[in-house]
Structures are given as C-alpha cells and as structure tokens.
Amino acid sequence: MNHSYLSNAFGTRHPIVNAPMAGAAGGHLAAAVSAAGGLGMVGVGASATKEWIDRHIGTAAAAGPAWGAGVMAWALQDSLDPLHHILQYRPSLVSVSFGDPGTALAMVRQSGAKTAVQIGNQADLQQALDYEVDVIVVRGAEAGGHGRNDAGTLPLLQLALEATSTPVLAAGGIATARGVAAALAAGAAGVWVGTRFTTAAESVMSGPFKDRIGAAGVDDTVYSRAFDLAQQLNWPPQFGGRALSNAFTSQWAGREDELEEKIRQGSGITEQMRAARADDNADTAPVYAGQAAALTGGGQTARDIVDELAGYRAHLKDAAAWL
Numbered sequence: 001m002n003h004s005y006l007s008n009a010f011g012t013r014h015p016i017v018n019a020p021m022a023g024a025a026g027g028h029l030a031a032a033v034s035a036a037g038g039l040g041m042v043g044v045g046a047s048a049t050k051e052w053i054d055r056h057i058g059t060a061a062a063a064g065p066a067w068g069a070g071v072m073a074w075a076l077q078d079s080l081d082p083l084h085h086i087l088q089y090r091p092s093l094v095s096v097s098f099g100d101p102g103t104a105l106a107m108v109r110q111s112g113a114k115t116a117v118q119i120g121n122q123a124d125l126q127q128a129l130d131y132e133v134d135v136i137v138v139r140g141a142e143a144g145g146h147g148r149n150d151a152g153t154l155p156l157l158q159l160a161l162e163a164t165s166t167p168v169l170a171a172g173g174i175a176t177a178r179g180v181a182a183a184l185a186a187g188a189a190g191v192w193v194g195t196r197f198t199t200a201a202e203s204v205m206s207g208p209f210k211d212r213i214g215a216a217g218v219d220d221t222v223y224s225r226a227f228d229l230a231q232q233l234n235w236p237p238q239f240g241g242r243a244l245s246n247a248f249t250s251q252w253a254g255r256e257d258e259l260e261e262k263i264r265q266g267s268g269i270t271e272q273m274r275a276a277r278a279d280d281n282a283d284t285a286p287v288y289a290g291q292a293a294a295l296t297g298g299g300q301t302a303r304d305i306v307d308e309l310a311g312y313r314a315h316l317k318d319a320a321a322w323l
C-alpha cells in the first residue's frame, strides 16, 4: 500500500514530492515538478498576500493535474483566510506544519484535499497520529528551512514506519537517486525534497542565493533562530531554521539572547537585514538550505532533477543483490 500511495492518490509517476518552500517553490516550480511526474507543492509564506496566492497557486492549479500547497500552522492563528483562499483552487494535498494544525486540517479535509503534516520529534508524531492525517512527513534536523533540530531523518523515518501504516514521506538531506532509494527501501511512500530544488531554473530564489547553495559543502549550514530574531518574525522559538552559514551567523548563531537584547535596544539590525535581503546579499541575509546543499548544483530544470532522482530504480536493483 505504502509504495503505491502517491501514484494512487495523486497520479504521480515517481514517488517524488518537492517540498513547499516559501522563497523557492512558487507556482512554476510546482507545475514543473507535477508535469515531470512528481507532485509539485507551492510554499506559501507567512506574509503571502491574496495577490501572491492568486499568482502562484493559480499557476500551479492551471498547469497541473495534481498539485499541493504548504502552509504554516502558526501563521494561520490570527486568520484562516489565506488557507480558505488556497482551497478555492482545489489543491490535491495541503501540508500544515509548524504549530498546532488542528483547525486548519479540518478545513483542508472538508475541502476534499488530502492532509499532511511535517513532524520533527516524538511528540509531533503522536500529534499527527491523533489528527489522523493522510500523510506524515518526517523532517529530520539536516533539512533546510524552518523546523525542529531534535532528530535526524533516518531515526524519525524508522520511528514513524514502526508506529503507523499511514503513508510516510522522508524529508531532510535527500538529494540524489541514492537517497531516494534508501528512503524507499526503508518503507517510505516517497520523498519530500527541498534543498535540491532550490536551485532549479523554476525556483523563485534569487540567482546569487542559488550560486551560494551550489557552492556549499555538507558542513556549510547552521541551525539558528538568529535570522528570525533579526527580522522580528513571529516564528515560535522551537522552530529555528537551517541556512547557509555566513558572516551574520558567524557573529550571532549561538548568541541569540544577546541578539534579542540588542534588537530591543534598537540597534538597526532589523533594517540591515531588510536591506541585505533586498540586495540579495548572501553574507548577511538568510539563504535557507539544508546539508544536501553539498549535493545541489545549478543550471538544471525541475524536470532534470526529477528524472535524475527517478534513477533510484537502479540503486534498488543493485540492493536486491543482498537478497
């Protein structure tokens, strides 16, 4: 059941989902991944406007047979209007991550879409089981972007697969056909790949940021809340983010309390961060990416990447020699 879940539910040809990534996975990336036989997801950021949703969700919906969207639970606490608007475009899958997803999940379910939640520790897994979501995404600490820093992908994957027959997708650090094969051989229903798609031609990430990810090594990322504090964003403290290390993280990662105090005193750091983002200055601004940045190059389309990841079959065949 697990191995055929994505194809049965969404008509995919490959068990490959692009992670919804605010700042990278807009409508064109999602549409391209779905067209290539995977499941394309649009990452809807906390500050996405109605116009942004119309443009990006509209693009995915117009192009694809099946597509999905990812929203952040904490960002919907004040208003469910953005989700309501997304659902009018009839996505096939909606992930609600980072916070209590309860009310949002009920809305998604009522719309007829399948539900997903990203989990990062044991308590998250229990919560996802209690809510009876359709798909559990185990997101290990090596993943790019926001989430927990509590456990790695492989321990979480084994934990979830032992605990439930709900389809489980593996996320965090998966960027090659070998990684896909490993997750599938363990019993995952598919993979949820973020960082590898950040540099795709269709990704909305800026060119200079893509170049930095393409040049990064496996130990060139850092997990921190420093960027959220600097921008005065309302991310709950348990969800920091993994990004490329740069001059800003060298100064502030690990010194978050001091940074918070400095910002309270009106140090100008928030304005500097805003300017750095506007200028695509990767020495100061956050470039969200996981450890798989080391396996991520540039100059490929989403279809190139899906085709390459679909090479997992050869690795599974090789692995069958163990039988």
Ligand SMILES: Cc1cc2nc3c(=O)[nH]c(=O)nc-3n(C[C@H](O)[C@H](O)[C@H](O)COP(=O)(O)O)c2cc1C
Residues within 6 Å of the ligand: 019, 020, 021, 022, 023, 024, 043, 044, 045, 070, 071, 072, 095, 097, 118, 139, 142, 143, 144, 145, 146, 147, 171, 172, 173, 174, 192, 193, 194, 195, 196, 198, 288, 289, 290, 291, 292
């Ligand atoms: C640039 C970037 C932006 C992200 N934005 C979101 C987001 O908007 N919503 C979300 O649920 N997850 C977001 N994530 C996390 C991904 O859903 C996923 O957990 C992660 O990318 C998987 O690990 P990987 O990057 O190692 O492939 C983001 C990740 C990255 C790299």
